[in-house]
Amino acid sequence: MQNFFSRTFLEIIRDPVNLTAALIGLIALFGGAAYLIVYPKLFMLGLKNLRRNLVRTLLTSTAIGVLAFMITMIWTVIYFIGLATTERAKDLKIIITERWQIPSQMPMTHASYLDPGPKGNLLSELRGPDGKSLYYGPNDFMIWSFYGGTMDPNKRTLENLIFFFAMDPDSIIPMMDDLEDLDPKLIAALKNNKQGCLLGIEKMRAVNKRIGERFTLTSMNYKDIDLEFEILGVLPDGRYNQSAIMHMDYLKQGFEDYARKKKVTHPLASRSLNLIWIRVSDREQFDKVGSIIENATELKDRPVKVETASSGISSFLDAYKDLLAALKYLLVPLLLMVMTMVMAVAISITVRERRMEMAVMKVLGYRPNQILLLVIGEALFIGALSGFLAALLTYSFFNGIWGGIPFRIAFFPVFRIPEASLFWGLAIGSMAAFLGSIIPAWTARSVKVTDVFSKVA
Numbered sequence: 001m002q003n004f005f006s007r008t009f010l011e012i013i014r015d016p017v018n019l020t021a022a023l024i025g026l027i028a029l030f031g032g033a034a035y036l037i038v039y040p041k042l043f044m045l046g047l048k049n050l051r052r053n054l055v056r057t058l059l060t061s062t063a064i065g066v067l068a069f070m071i072t073m074i075w076t077v078i079y080f081i082g083l084a085t086t087e088r089a090k091d092l093k094i095i096i097t098e099r100w101q102i103p104s105q106m107p108m109t110h111a112s113y114l115d116p117g118p119k120g121n122l123l124s125e126l127r128g129p130d131g132k133s134l135y136y137g138p139n140d141f142m143i144w145s146f147y148g149g150t151m152d153p154n155k156r157t158l159e160n161l162i163f164f165f166a167m168d169p170d171s172i173i174p175m176m177d178d179l180e181d182l183d184p185k186l187i188a189a190l191k192n193n194k195q196g197c198l199l200g201i202e203k204m205r206a207v208n209k210r211i212g213e214r215f216t217l218t219s220m221n222y223k224d225i226d227l228e229f230e231i232l233g234v235l236p237d238g239r240y241n242q243s244a245i246m247h248m249d250y251l252k253q254g255f256e257d258y259a260r261k262k263k264v265t266h267p268l269a270s271r272s273l274n275l276i277w278i279r280v281s282d283r284e285q286f287d288k289v290g291s292i293i294e295n296a297t298e299l300k301d302r303p304v305k306v307e308t309a310s311s312g313i314s315s316f317l318d319a320y321k322d323l324l325a326a327l328k329y330l331l332v333p334l335l336l337m338v339m340t341m342v343m344a345v346a347i348s349i350t351v352r353e354r355r356m357e358m359a360v361m362k363v364l365g366y367r368p369n370q371i372l373l374l375v376i377g378e379a380l381f382i383g384a385l386s387g388f389l390a391a392l393l394t395y396s397f398f399n400g401i402w403g404g405i406p407f408r409i410a411f412f413p414v415f416r417i418p419e420a421s422l423f424w425g426l427a428i429g430s431m432a433a434f435l436g437s438i439i440p441a442w443t444a445r446s447v448k449v450t451d452v453f454s455k456v457a
Contacts, residue, residue, distance in 0.1 A: 008419035018420040021427035028430035046378045060346040061386040068390035093309040096276035105271035111143045140279035142171035149217030166251040186233040194250040196232040202241035225254040237403035343436030351440045372445040379437035387429020
């Protein structure tokens with residue numbers, strides 16, 4: 001529970017949209033509490049009015065809830081892509097790739113020249129006066145090679161295709177996003193068993209395997225480098241549900257076995273490194289380290305490009321730029337307008353039906369502003385409650401069952417709904433209700449007793 005509140009607080013203070021939603025939601029909550037304390041009888045009268053036409057109330061609530069659900073789903077995708085493409089001020093991750101080729105294919109010696117650990121041969125330009133690296137240390141360095149294969153070479157389907165991150169097991173917890181809480185026992189098992197692998201939960205279901213079972217992959221990107229694996233464990237539910245992790249040394253061993261059997265080096269053995277990751281302290285350090293790496297003579301045989309992780313991810317998402325812009329600037333505002341119109345129509349119908357009742361209330365001593373508050377209060381109760389419940393159910397259902405929204409964009413297989421989304425539902429429901437009820441509420445406030453009773457007479 002403490003983690004829930006701490007995550008919610010951090011999400012709110014770090015994002016202006018979350019902060020705005022939280023402020024609107026809190027205003028609605030405190031305003032509702034004040035309304036209940038100051039006008040308890042008016043509040044109870046509003047509840048009775050909502051129960052009188054229960055079908056309309058339920059239909060309006062359902063419409064608001066469905067629209068709030070849709071906005072929560074859409075904004076979750078926009079929110080997390082925004083996080084991934086927003087550059088941090090501190091603890092920047094930088095990506096090193098081959099400059100002139102996609103996909104990036106670099107020699108393993110590139111990794112050795114940039115590795116600050118004991119296995120590396122770090123460039124002298126990347127060492128400080130004390131001999132240590134200009135960036136943090138071994139826990140801030142990671143290399144990736146991609147290995148993909150099929151369990152059935154005669155029937156290549158998505159179900160039997162497995163995509164591996166080949167890497168050093170010691171880099172998983174400190175450098176892989178969303179794997180900070182991975183069980184250290186799995187890391188130890190992977191280090192001790194080079195044939196071992198960790199599979200995403202959905203991929204394990206797709207290939208119909210269990211922990212402890214073995215399988216053989218026919219490689220699709222490294223011809224004749226076919227490897228046998230043993231499943232050591234499952235990756236946490238979420239981003240890596242469709243992926244897998246293997247030991248980098250096992251891929252290297254595959255190239256060595258190929259050379260020994262074929263008496264010739266594999267054509268891609270010297271180009272099997274795809275990405276290098278380094279964490280630096282800030283932008284100034286990034287500029288310094290990046291300049292050294294891009295101009296290093298030791299790397300000139302395969303020139304490299306250095307960019308922040310956020311800019312690298314942005315380039316991957318260029319194909320989705322128009323789609324995301326349409327969702328953010330067209331669909332979400334349109335849904336908010338529809339919510340407001342739904343509430344306005346529902347409240348307008350209610351006010352027209354109750355003109356006689358409101359005239360009688362004025363005769364009994366109710367002031368115009370009290371009638372205004374009564375109508376707005378009814379609308380806010382429906383909107384805030386429907387929006388909050390929609391966001392709560394969306395958060396609980398998707399995060400509890402799938403670890404987020406299973407909507408694949410680029411290399412994002414799932415989008416976890418943030419805790420701050422509870423304020424999204426509360427805020428958009430309250431805002432739509434307030435905006436939609438202003439005109440009907442003012443109409444109710446302006447009802448003239450003489451006009452109503454003259455028509456009755």
